[in-house]
Amino acid sequence: MNKAFVREPEFDGRAYCPRCGTVGTAVDTGPLDNHIQVEFRAKMHDSAWYCAFAGCEVAYFNLLETVVLMDELSAPIYPDDLDAPLCACFGFCYEDVEADVRDNKPTRIRELLAKSQSSDARCHTLAVDGRCCMSEVQKLYLKLCAQASTE
Numbered sequence: 001m002n003k004a005f006v007r008e009p010e011f012d013g014r015a016y017c018p019r020c021g022t023v024g025t026a027v028d029t030g031p032l033d034n035h036i037q038v039e040f041r042a043k044m045h046d047s048a049w050y051c052a053f054a055g056c057e058v059a060y061f062n063l064l065e066t067v068v069l070m071d072e073l074s075a076p077i078y079p080d081d082l083d084a085p086l087c088a089c090f091g092f093c094y095e096d097v098e099a100d101v102r103d104n105k106p107t108r109i110r111e112l113l114a115k116s117q118s119s120d121a122r123c124h125t126l127a128v129d130g131r132c133c134m135s136e137v138q139k140l141y142l143k144l145c146a147q148a149s150t151e
Contacts, residue, residue, distance in 0.1 A: 017051040018065040019058045024049025030125030032060065034088075040072040050129040054079040059128070077128045078136075086140070087133040088126035090115050097137060101144045109137055 015024045027050050032041065036059075048060040048068075059077070060068040070077070076084040078094070085091045096108045115121065116134050123132045 015049045015061070015063055017049070017053065017056060017058050017061055018067060019061075020051065020053045020056040022051050022053040022056065024051055024061060025129045025131065026050075027060070027130045031128055031130045034125055035073050035075070035077070035128050036060065036068050037072055037074050040068055043068055052079075052129065073128075086137055087112060087116075088128065089121050089123060089133075092133070092137065094140070097140050097144060100141060101148055106141060109141055112137060 013026070015026075016022065017024055026047065028047050031050065032044050032048060036044065043066050044060055044062060048062045050060055051058045057069050057071075058067045059070050059073050070080055078084040078086045082094045085093050086097070090112060092108070092112050096112075100106045100108050113134060116123070116132055121132070124130050127133060
């Protein structure tokens with residue numbers, strides 16, 4: 001069949017990282033302004049997608065396959081750097097989750113949950129992906145609990 005008559009698929013809102021193929025998370029100016037170094041900020045306009053794959057060198061990308069690399073960010077981010085905060089709003093870290101696993105009680109995570117529901121939470125602008133960190137924190141807690149139970 002002649003390719004001139006083949007219909008291109010409709011854009012469904014999903015975008016894939018041009019380097020690793022991971023589905024990106026749509027972000028707007030808040031995370032872009034907060035996380036990209038000033039000299040690289042012009043690469044992304046008012047919106048982009050965040051690549052959450054820890055092994056990928058791309059942080060943000062757009063539909064034209066322009067990318068902002070991890071080393072073009074203003075600070076290290078989780079999960080690429082386990083010392084970086086999981087929660088940009090309140091500085092909650094990997095070590096906090098480990099401590100809750102050691103204590104066998106998610107005290108710190110519950111405190112973070114309460115804070116994340118307060119007016120002090122600014123995930124939309126401070127989080128690298130523009131989303132609340134609670135799902136990632138909970139996933140990490142369950143993963144570390146499972147690892148601890150097999151040891």
